[in-house]
Amino acid sequence: MRTGLVIDRLLGWYRTRDRHVPWRGETDPYCVWVGEVMAQQTRIGTVAPYYQRFLERFPTLPALAEAHLDEVLKAWQGMGYYGRARRLHLAAREVMAKYGGDVPEDPAELLALPGIGPYTAGAIASLAFGRAEPAIDGNVRRVFSRLFDLELPDRSRLEAAARELLASGRGDAASVNQALMDLGSDVCRPRNPACEACPLGSFCLARARGTVESRPPPRARRPLPHQNVGVGIVRRGELVLIARRPESGLLGGLWEFPGGKVETGESPADAVRRELMEEIGIEIEVGDLIERIDHAYSHLRVTLHFHAAIYVAGETQARAASEARWVDPKTLGDYAFPAASLSIVSRLSQQRAAG
DNA sequence: AAGTCGGGGCT
């Protein structure tokens, strides 16, 4: 295959396109970094509004490094994979301490920062610094799998292909990498690929062999286990109880209404009462079911049973939770909550003070 | 190599 010809077709196609990635053409490494971390396993269309708001809130790397994690999580609320926000924040502080606030240009140094893996290191190095580094995301993986008809696209093979294109001497690394990703997302799609409109169609081995739909092979998935969770909307006068989840694990660092898994033989109301005693150390009286929410996470599905409850006795002493707090419902909007709780949060914060 | 980690948009 003639690498130069492939690149010419690819870049020719790319130049005719309108930008749809907010940080396209951006060379501030901090901005590229923020965008690329947000885009990990998240569609560009979803990321775009978060990206704008995040940079208004934290315009520079020092601004992010000086912020409190809770502010960063609040800006991240709704985007999922909250560990990304925690690691981005951590890495910003590390860049301040180690590099005086200058994002390193060397891929190996980027790779050593929390939350930056092979893809993101290559993306920052190429987009912000113009280095000829591969940035192999799911799109590029799919494009190469089909272009070379690879049954098992391993990393080293993909990286070699990318480096060959980058070394062709045509086009800048940023354009080459972004063109490959654009092609994967808009033409060489997972399903219903637009092969007839593909600038690389005449070079595509999978197309010639009729194996396009089976490249790359679909990943095996196990059925998601289901879990019932009892949640307490615990009132004490005009206040409501919230708790902060541990920083590691699911929804790490986010605030939630306290509760927990419904054990076998237990009702959701029983679970709320038990969990409030075990986790927060208070006695409550559990009332009516307010709302039931079905929600799917990456590896499990849950049904949240939100119950009204009234404080009875005891002092809050967060055990499983890292912190518990009685707050005015009108201030709930200041805290980062999981998406599954937002309907309740919205309802409570708009409610006039309840007695 | 497999499991963990969100949420939503599209088919």
Next chain:
DNA sequence: AGCCCAGACTT
């Protein structure tokens, strides 16, 4: 009702 997304990290 699945499938997958400009992946990284842990075990």
